[in-house]
Structure formats: C-alpha cells, structure tokens
Amino acid sequence: MLLDVLRSRRVLFVGGKGGVGKTSISSAIALARAREGARVLVVSTDPAHNLGHLWGAEVGDEPVRLATAAHGYVDGIEIDPRATVDRHLAAVHDAMRRILPERMHPHAKRHLELAREAPGSHEAAVLERVADTVELAREHYDLLVFDTAPSGHTLRLMALPRQLGDWTETLLANRDRSERFSSAMRGLASGRDSDPERSGDALIRQALLRRRGRFELLQRTVADPLATGFVIVSVAEPMPVAETLELSESLRRIGVDIAALVVNRRSPQDAGELLAARRRLEDRGLRALEDRLPGVPLAEVPLLGGDPRGEAAVAALADALP
Numbered sequence: 002m003l004l005d006v007l008r009s010r011r012v013l014f015v016g017g018k019g020g021v022g023k024t025s026i027s028s029a030i031a032l033a034r035a036r037e038g039a040r041v042l043v044v045s046t047d048p049a050h051n052l053g054h055l056w057g058a059e060v061g062d063e064p065v066r067l068a069t070a071a072h073g074y075v076d077g078i079e080i081d082p083r084a085t086v087d088r089h090l091a092a093v094h095d096a097m098r099r100i101l102p103e104r105m106h107p108h109a110k111r112h113l114e115l116a117r118e119a120p121g122s123h124e125a126a127v128l129e130r131v132a133d134t135v136e137l138a139r140e141h142y143d144l145l146v147f148d149t150a151p152s153g154h155t156l157r158l159m160a161l162p163r164q165l166g167d168w169t170e171t172l173l174a175n176r177d178r179s180e181r182f183s184s185a186m187r188g189l190a191s192g193r194d195s196d197p198e199r200s201g202d203a204l205i206r207q208a209l210l211r212r213r214g215r216f217e218l219l220q221r222t223v224a225d226p227l228a229t230g231f232v233i234v235s236v237a238e239p240m241p242v243a244e245t246l247e248l249s250e251s252l253r254r255i256g257v258d259i260a261a262l263v264v265n266r267r268s269p270q271d272a273g274e275l276l277a278a279r280r281r282l283e284d285r286g287l288r289a290l291e292d293r294l295p296g297v298p299l300a301e302v303p304l305l306g307g308d309p310r311g312e313a314a315v316a317a318l319a320d321a322l323p
C-alpha cells in the first residue's frame with residue numbers, strides 16, 4: 002500500500018520528530034524501490050547524520066553505493082554543510098582576488114572568515130546541496146529520498162528556496178548597478194576596459210545565475226504534488242501524534258503535499274500484557290491521526306526485534322512495509 006502510493010513520486014522528503022525512524026524508513030523505502038528496479042539516492046540533510054550508521058557504511062558528501070538489487074540500487078549521501086560552505090567561500094575568495102586591488106586582499110579574506118561563521122550559513126549551504134542533488138537526480142536517479150532533520154529545521158529548509166531566490170535576485174540587481182559603475186570608473190581612469198576585472202564580474206554573475214536556476218528548479222520540484230511528496234514518520238504515542246499534527250499543518254501552509262503518514266514501531270498485540278497495553282494506547286493515537294488527517298494514506302510498520310544495523314536490518318524493514 003505504502004509503496005503503491007509512493008511509486009509515482011520522484012522526490013520524497015521524509016520527516017518527523019527526532020528518533021521516530023526517519024532514517025530507517027527512508028532507507029527501507031529506498032531498498033524496496035531498488036528491488037523493483039529503481040535507481041535510488043538517499044540524501045541525509047540532518048547535520049547529526051545516522052544514515053552511515055544504519056547501513057554500517059562510510060557515507061559522505063558524494064554518493065556511495067549502499068545496496069544493489071536486481072536492476073536497481075541504493076546510493077547514499079550525507080550532506081556536509083561545512084565542506085559546502087568552504088567550497089563556496091573558496092570560489093568567492095577567488096573571484097574577489099580577481100576583482101579587488103592587492104592591498105584589499107587581506108581585508109576580503111577576513112570578511113570571508115566572518116561569513117563562514119555567520120548565522121544561517123550552514124542552513125543555506127545545506128539548501129544549496131539539496132538543490133544540487135535535485136538537479137543531479139533528474140538525470141541519474143529514478144527516486145530521490147531526503148532523510149531530513151527533525152521537524153523545525155526541515156520546515157525552515159523548505160521555506161528557504163523562495164527567500165534565497167529573492168536574495169539572489171537582489172544580488173544580481175546590485176551587480177548590474179555596480180558593474181555599470183565600475184566600468185564607467187575604469188573608462189575614466191584608463192580610457193579603456195580592463196579585461197581581468199570584467200572577467201571577475203562575469204564569473205560572479207554567472208555563479209549567481211546558475212544558483213538562481215537551481216533554486217527555481219528546487220522550488221518547482223517542492224511545489225509539484227505529482228512528482229514530490231512529504232512522508233511524515235511518527236509513532237502513535239500522544240506527544241509525537243501532537244507534533245505530527247502540527248507538522249502536517251505547517252506543511253499544508255507552505256504548500257507541500259503530504260504523500261503518506263507512516264506510523265512506525267507498532268507494538269504487537271500477542272506478545273505479553275505490557276506490549277498489548279502499549280498497543281491500546283497507540284490505537285488511540287492512530288484514531289486521532291486518522292480523524293485529523295482524513296485522506297492522507299496511513300501505513301503502519303511493526304516494531305521489529307534484532308540488530309537494527311546493516312543491510313539485513315534495512316531489508317527486514319523493507320519487507321515489513323505494507
């Protein structure tokens with residue numbers, strides 16, 4: 002049922018409260034789809050990654066193969082915001098050195114060091130990589146699964162493309178103005194255009210335009226309910242249920258389609274009174290979710306025993322998906 006509902010989507014954002022099973026469910030969905038022949042990329046956007054731990058593999062900023070199935074496979078990435086910020090600042094530094102006179106270089110360098118620690122720079126870097134992977138996946142993967150950070154962080158991330166798009170727009174407009182100004186100044190000073198400076202300007206402009214293109218694609222992708230869906234993972238206990246309802250409300254407000262709700266770690270009925278009592282409590286949570294989220298496909302995944310790490314564990318969870 003869950004897989005049927007998700008089969009038509011090319012991009013899934015998997016989110017929910019901390020520790021409910023986002024990484025496990027993302028990976029299980031990925032493996033199940035790979036078994037059907039899909040090329041799947043799982044991307045962890047959570048700065049506290051646990052994708053590598055789950056698969057027992059070294060996962061980093063570039064795709065690594067986590068599993069191969071009949072015709073499909075699962076690759077994984079853990080986005081490294083610091084590496085992204087470093088790359089970005091190195092490019093800006095390079096462009097600045099071309100544009101600015103030499104005596105200004107130390108000053109520019111100090112400025113960039115400050116920018117590295119500026120609030121929001123990591124979030125923006127993660128978003129930049131999210132936009133990159135959406136672009137990459139269009140050609141190389143059939144399904145892209147984002148294993149996201151606990152709720153608040155993810156929502157800010159999903160609202161960011163528009164803000165950063167506007168900001169890029171402003172930068173481009175400012176560049177147009179300063180480009181006209183500096184070429185007028187150069188004309189006055191030397192009577193002709195100086196090439197290296199122009200190429201610096203052109204580089205920055207090019208980078209900004211590329212970035213605007215990526216954010217536009219991300220924004221279109223996030224807003225397209227046919228291609229993209231949000232999968233909320235929860236457990237059916239009172240607190241996570243309340244948070245799930247809040248999260249679904251916020252997602253609706255920003256126009257993201259909720260593809261499915263996964264109620265994870267359902268207690269068994271026939272394994273002793275303790276678990277049976279837990280299950281009765283979960284039943285109440287489940288009913289609340291059904292009442293408050295009518296029309297959202299709801300999938301229950303059982304509580305599993307055994308070692309939760311390694312490909313076999315992901316496979317067991319994939320088998321347990323309804």
Ligand SMILES: Nc1ncnc2c1ncn2[C@@H]1O[C@H](COP(=O)(O)OP(=O)(O)OP(=O)(O)O)[C@@H](O)[C@H]1O
Binds near residue numbers: 018023047265302309
């Ligand atoms: N269906 C299940 N049965 C048993 N254990 C499960 C199940 N799903 C997840 N777990 C276990 O629950 C714990 C949390 O799972 P997971 O790491 O996938 O959650 P998460 O939401 O990604 O956490 P975080 O918010 O810290 O990233 C892990 O120990 C995992 O093995």
Ligand SMILES: [Mg+2]
Binds near residue numbers: 047148
């Ligand atoms: Mg996780």
